[in-house]
Amino acid sequence: MKRSKMMEMGVGLFMLAGILGLLFLGLRVSGLSATGIGTADTFNLEANFGNVGGLKPRARVTMAGVTVGRVSSIELDTEWYDARVVLELDGRLEGQLSRDTTAAILTAGLLGEQYVGLTVGGDPETLQAGDTLHDTQSALVLEELIQQFVSNMATN
Amino acid sequence: MTETPFVVVEGLRFSRGETEIFRGLDLSIPRGKITAIMGPSGTGKTTLLKLIGGQLVPDAGRVVIDGQDVHALSRRALFRLRRRMGMLFQSGALFSDLDVYENVAFPLRVHTDLPDAMVRDVVLMKLQAVGLRNARHLKTSELSGGMARRVALARAMALDPELILYDEPFVGQDPISMGVLVQLIKHINQALGLTAVVVSHDIKETLSIADYVYVIADGKVMAHGTPASLDVDQDARVRQFVHGEPDGPVPFHYPGREYHADILATGGRR
Amino acid sequence: MTAWIQRLGQAGCNLLVSLGRAGIFLGLSAVGVPSREGWSLWLRQMHFVGVMSLAIVLVSGLFIGMVLALQGYTILVDFGAEQALGQMVALSLLRELAPVVAALLFAGRAGSALTAEIGLMKATEQLSSMEMIGVDPLRRVVAPRLWAGFVSLPLLTVGFSVVGIGGGYLVGVEWLGVFEGSYWGNMQSSVDFLDDVGNGMLKSLVFAWVVTWIAVFQGYDLVPTSEGISRATTRTVVYSSLAVLGLDFVLTALMFGDLG
Numbered sequence: 001m002k003r004s005k006m007m008e009m010g011v012g013l014f015m016l017a018g019i020l021g022l023l024f025l026g027l028r029v030s031g032l033s034a035t036g037i038g039t040a041d042t043f044n045l046e047a048n049f050g051n052v053g054g055l056k057p058r059a060r061v062t063m064a065g066v067t068v069g070r071v072s073s074i075e076l077d078t079e080w081y082d083a084r085v086v087l088e089l090d091g092r093l094e095g096q097l098s099r100d101t102t103a104a105i106l107t108a109g110l111l112g113e114q115y116v117g118l119t120v121g122g123d124p125e126t127l128q129a130g131d132t133l134h135d136t137q138s139a140l141v142l143e144e145l146i147q148q149f150v151s152n153m154a155t156n
Numbered sequence: 157m158t159e160t161p162f163v164v165v166e167g168l169r170f171s172r173g174e175t176e177i178f179r180g181l182d183l184s185i186p187r188g189k190i191t192a193i194m195g196p197s198g199t200g201k202t203t204l205l206k207l208i209g210g211q212l213v214p215d216a217g218r219v220v221i222d223g224q225d226v227h228a229l230s231r232r233a234l235f236r237l238r239r240r241m242g243m244l245f246q247s248g249a250l251f252s253d254l255d256v257y258e259n260v261a262f263p264l265r266v267h268t269d270l271p272d273a274m275v276r277d278v279v280l281m282k283l284q285a286v287g288l289r290n291a292r293h294l295k296t297s298e299l300s301g302g303m304a305r306r307v308a309l310a311r312a313m314a315l316d317p318e319l320i321l322y323d324e325p326f327v328g329q330d331p332i333s334m335g336v337l338v339q340l341i342k343h344i345n346q347a348l349g350l351t352a353v354v355v356s357h358d359i360k361e362t363l364s365i366a367d368y369v370y371v372i373a374d375g376k377v378m379a380h381g382t383p384a385s386l387d388v389d390q391d392a393r394v395r396q397f398v399h400g401e402p403d404g405p406v407p408f409h410y411p412g413r414e415y416h417a418d419i420l421a422t423g424g425r426r
Numbered sequence: 427m428t429a430w431i432q433r434l435g436q437a438g439c440n441l442l443v444s445l446g447r448a449g450i451f452l453g454l455s456a457v458g459v460p461s462r463e464g465w466s467l468w469l470r471q472m473h474f475v476g477v478m479s480l481a482i483v484l485v486s487g488l489f490i491g492m493v494l495a496l497q498g499y500t501i502l503v504d505f506g507a508e509q510a511l512g513q514m515v516a517l518s519l520l521r522e523l524a525p526v527v528a529a530l531l532f533a534g535r536a537g538s539a540l541t542a543e544i545g546l547m548k549a550t551e552q553l554s555s556m557e558m559i560g561v562d563p564l565r566r567v568v569a570p571r572l573w574a575g576f577v578s579l580p581l582l583t584v585g586f587s588v589v590g591i592g593g594g595y596l597v598g599v600e601w602l603g604v605f606e607g608s609y610w611g612n613m614q615s616s617v618d619f620l621d622d623v624g625n626g627m628l629k630s631l632v633f634a635w636v637v638t639w640i641a642v643f644q645g646y647d648l649v650p651t652s653e654g655i656s657r658a659t660t661r662t663v664v665y666s667s668l669a670v671l672g673l674d675f676v677l678t679a680l681m682f683g684d685l686g
Contacts, residue, residue: 263561266559
């Protein structure tokens with residue numbers, strides 16, 4: 001009898017440890033609390049880029065280096081034939097960003113992944129959910145850079 | 157024997173791989189008697205029990221137990237039929253993770269809803285019958301071979317079956333436990349009036365308790381009758397088996413080249 | 427030549443027959459209403475299969491996490507990217523190493539034991555006698571072991587990942603001096619719960635089915651002699667290792683293949 005109680009305790013602890021471990025993987029390792037709870041309170045902005053380069057859905061959106069959201073989708077805008085990127089931002093920023101906020105696709109480090117950086121301007125009017133950012137800076141494409149450099153050399 | 161037999165085996169054929177074990181075997185096992193099935197080792201006596209219990213499926217022929225064709229039953233019906241049978245395996249086949257008490261209680265626990273107190277009474281009763289009531293707390297690994305077989309017998313009787321199949325109950329037993337087992341089998345059969353099938357090649361012990369005997373060889377019934385009639389049977393093969401003569405129709409030597417010719421063969425081959 | 431083709435065909439037929447038998451076996455044992463009795467049998471097997479494997483799985487997880495951190499650091503530091511250490515350790519563990527290594531250890535520790543135990547029960551006629559008592563050994567002996575295996579391995583895999591990430595932290599942060607914030611921060615920004623943790627668990631679930639299935643089937647189907655048991659135990663470890671590694675490739679291609 002006593003042995004079977006011990007066994008039940010052991011199995012119970014084992015399963016509890018497994019569930020706690022899964023919780024740890026969720027909260028601490030994949031940071032579910034930051035984005036998971038945040039999804040309840042977010043708003044979307046759109047931004048059109050001439051070229052998104054290697055930007056992928058789920059990439060970070062930062063402001064002054066602080067993560068404030070993520071890219072939720074990237075698709076082709078058939079009206080202008082550029083890329084329409086939907087940004088999912090922290091709800092606390094709704095109505096706080098000036099209308100002339102700029103978005104740029106940046107690269108983290110030399111080999112790092114690409115992310116979207118936002119910089120606020122000075123316009124007193126603010127952006128609301130669903131608005132579009134017009135002042136954008138596309139991703140750097142190495143080939144274009146080199147082409148530019150070579151043609152500059154040629155004209156000089 | 158005007159009564160209908162409890163078990164009928166008709167035209168049973170069974171082969172394992174290339175070797176034919178049974179070639180049209182017919183048996184009928186009378187109700188309430190001890191029937192012995194004997195034969196030299198390797199004649200498939202254990203296989204026959206497994207066929208009767210529905211654990212193996214024959215190539216042809218059928219086994220009918222109390223009017224039910226064993227191999228035509230559904231899996232569920234077969235398990236229900238098996239509750240009316242007990243089988244004593246050669247090794248005892250006790251469950252190694254349970255102690256003696258729990259082994260005997262096992263059939264009761266899985267097939268009945270008896271309260272614990274009643275289970276205890278039945279288990280102690282069955283263990284008392286095999287003389288091991290005070291060994292109930294032992295683990296199965298602590299039992300001698302004879303004791304394990306007695307516990308297995310108590311377990312086989314736990315549900316008061318109508319048919320008990322004994323697979324080589326006397327093999328490898330010292331004279332004392334052999335005597336105990338012989339008495340037990342006879343006694344249980346008389347007390348409970350159940351049908352028993354004993355598969356064995358221990359002639360003396362088996363003949364002493366059997367009411368009817370079948371001798372099988374070469375996949376067929378070679379002879380059958382009461383022990384007394386077999387004892388005086390004139391058939392050379394039956395005589396060799398019943399009296400345990402080393403040479404006869406079943407040769408002592410493995411078949412092959414003549415001894416004389418083999419010795420004289422030159423060339424140093426093995 | 428014709429004899430060779432015939433042998434090939436024979437081998438193919440044999441393979442098909444044994445696969446079919448194994449499939450029927452799985453169906454008969456895994457399906458069924460669990461009783462109160464079945465619950466306690468399952469609990470026993472959980473202890474035997476899961477809790478007893480915990481030590482070896484956790485210790486291996488710790489060392490693998492530590493080695494990953496050490497090896498990763500020496501490579502990443504060349505690119506000045508040692509901040510990505512947490513990300514590297516977590517992703518390799520969650521997606522790949524934890525499900526696979528835990529499954530391999532599980533096959534060696536629990537799978538072989540299951541095969542030997544069931545095999546021994548078969549060799550000592552315990553399974554036959556259970557059948558003759560009118561109890562289906564598939565339900566009574568095999569099913570609790572199958573379900574214990576299915577539940578245990580995913581839990582063990584979680585433990586492996588957690589301990590491995592902890593081991594990576596010990597080596598990377600405490601010893602090699604990677605900034606703690608970037609170890610966890612990079613990890614959190616790159617690990618997605620569904621894509622990485624979820625897919626890893628999915629792999630582990632598949633492995634759990636396959637390994638336990640192979641183990642109990644080999645035990646149930648073996649030739650009941652001492653040689654038969656030893657061969658079946660070896661086969662369990664070999665087959666389940668191969669199945670785990672092969673399936674891992676297929677699953678990885680299905681889950682992460684389109685990312686490249």
